[in-house]
Amino acid sequence: MPQQKAVIIGAGIAGIAAAIRLAVKGYTVEVYEANSYPGGKLSQFEQNGYRFDAGPSLFTMPQYVDELFKLAGKNAADYFGYQKLDVVCKYFYEDGTRLSAYADTKQFAKEIEDKTQEPAAAIIRHLANSRDIYDITNHVFLERSLHRLKTFLRWDTIRSILRFPQIDPFRTMHKANLSGFKDARIVQFFDRYSTYNGSDPYQAPATLNVIPHLEHHFGAYFPDGGMYSITQSLVKLAEELGVQFKYNYKVDEIVVINSVAKGIRAKGEDILADVVVSNMDVWFTYNRLLSKHPKLHPKKILSQERSSSALIFYWGINKQFPELDLHNIFFSADYQTEFDHIWNQQDIYHDPTVYLNISSKYKTDDAPEGCENWFVMINVPANNGQDWDQLIATARNHIMNKLSRLLHQDIGKLITTESILDPRGIENKTSSYKGSIYGTSSNSQFAAFLRHANRSSKAAGLYFCGGSVHPGGGIPLCLLSAKITAGFVK
Known part of the structure; x- marks a missing residue:
């Protein structure tokens, strides 16, 4: 045959x-x-002595590659x-708060307790809830087809269905986090995980609170x-x-x-x-x-509805910043308004949350000596015909001002090379409709x-x-x- x-x-x-x-x-x-x-x-590209990973920058659950x-x-x-990261990400708030999200749960909870009004017990409790959601959904939703009858005839599926209310599908992620934490900074911290699949914490179900478990239980890693x-x-x-x-x-x-x-x-x-x-x-x-x-x-x-997209600036920076790590987040002072701009107004808020990845922290030859390769990303709406050239120019200024303010350094003067990827480019290069990164959004319960x-x-x-x-x-x-x-x- x-x-x-x-x-x-x-x-x-x-x-x-x-x-x-x-x-x-x-x-x-x-x-x-x-x-x-x-x-x-x-994918990747090189420019003027800098190497950039063009897309995904967070590596979790390496067992699926192995x-x-x-x-x-x-x-x-x-x-x-x-290699496993000891610090998953560093977080910077407009009020001057700086947090290190340690991979070790107890160390992470203590960091939160020491620097905010949130007790360590609340963090431990939230991560335990995240683990429970994972245990209920993993073998049913992540590893099997939901479009196959035999999936629903398995005992572990039936057991998960009986525990369905525990995955918290009827509240939004934000409402669940608001009821679980008293410090607004920590609510914002855990709301951010909705962006991992291009969704809005003020609309998406609290089931997405499963995502922190993937980082704080399985860990985050950097490929050599x-x-x-x-x-x-x-x-x-x-x-x-x-x-x-x-x-x-x-x-x-x-x-x-x-x-x-x-x-x-x-x-x-x-x-x-x-x-x-x-x-x-x-x-x-x-x-x-x-x-x-x-x-x-x-x-x-x-x-x-499509997921959100991204606007990425790839900057070669002729300086090193010891206070930064591989993954860094600079939060917006008004998270709800930022998401309202993305999802309802279909534009970019003047104070966006900025994600900054620097692979040269671990792979030193990704940048010339004494320099760093900055992957600077903000969440933006999918492409629906906006004037992206104008949006990009305005967002670039706001991002540089924000980073300069929080890092006490004029970032614009340090940029030696630049490349930009916007929703139009994402669609053209990767055939992602409207430049949406994750296909459809998860902004409804199911x-x-x-x-x-x-x-x-x-x-x-x-x-x-x-x-x-x-x-x-x-x-x-x-x-x-x-x-x-x-x-x-x-």
Whole structure:
């Protein structure tokens, strides 16, 4: 019997992981990528002696990367190394408060108690609640398909359903945090986790309070070669398994005949396959690659609210700041107004929360000696036709003023090189509709449970993985989406 073939559209992290899993299953696998490089959002670039990780900068749950090497019978350490962070992130408030989010729970709770009005016990209690939400949802929501009957026939699923009220789906994240803490700074601290999937804490369900558990239980890590080394190591593994990557190869159509996916069309050629996996955003998958098949389109899913996007400045800074760490957050003085601007006014607040990542803190050759590579990001609305050039120019000034004020240094005078990525560029480079980073938002009670399935219910042989489908965006969830998708393939 001839070997079965799978084609994967897109070499994002989920597409690469799906390729590895299908190759291990015995498939001949080809990955078609429109860009000249793999990784999707998880890419890199160099500019004037500085190296920048272009996209995701937080690495949690490395076991999902290690799992791919074990699956292939390889030693992960031969391909990929990482170190656990003692401090997950440093936080800067407008009132002068500075907090270090230690990885150790007790040390972290003591830091909060020493520097704010919040007792350590409240932090311990909140993280215990975060753990409970994880325990209830993990095996049901994160690791299995919600679009498969047998998922709901398992005893652990039934047990989780019986505990459903404990995941706190009927309050917003902000209301839950407001009832749990008395210090507004700590409410804001834990509200921030809604941005990990591009949502709004004033709308999103308190179920998202599961996210702190991923940092403070499993920990945060730095890959030895920077974030892009995740992509590089997995591509190397895939190639060793026989996966072929076709770069600069834009797919024009998914070929569907009699409700069966038969392959793809690219560069005027039909490439036949037994399995087709799209790692492209589902909106573009349907509206570009399946435009001839409107009956296949899940109209409700495609009309869902998109997640927020990002505005990123990549700055080469000719100075080092010992008070900064790998991950740093500079909070807005008015969080609710900031989110109102993002979600209701569709623009950028004059005092945005600024995330600053400096990989040269751990990988010193990412910047020239005595310098630092700054990845400066703020959350912004998805692209709905705003005047981005004006918004970017104004936001740049506000960000520089904010960082200069809180770091007591004129940051503008230290910038030696600059590159900018906005929602338009995110859409163009990664085929993310409207530049939304995480596909759909989680701003309604059950939005996270209503994401697109990992396989088509209307076209046999058609599957989906990546941040726009179940279980969601971010590196760990994208890797899990590939696992769920490959599990469907016989």
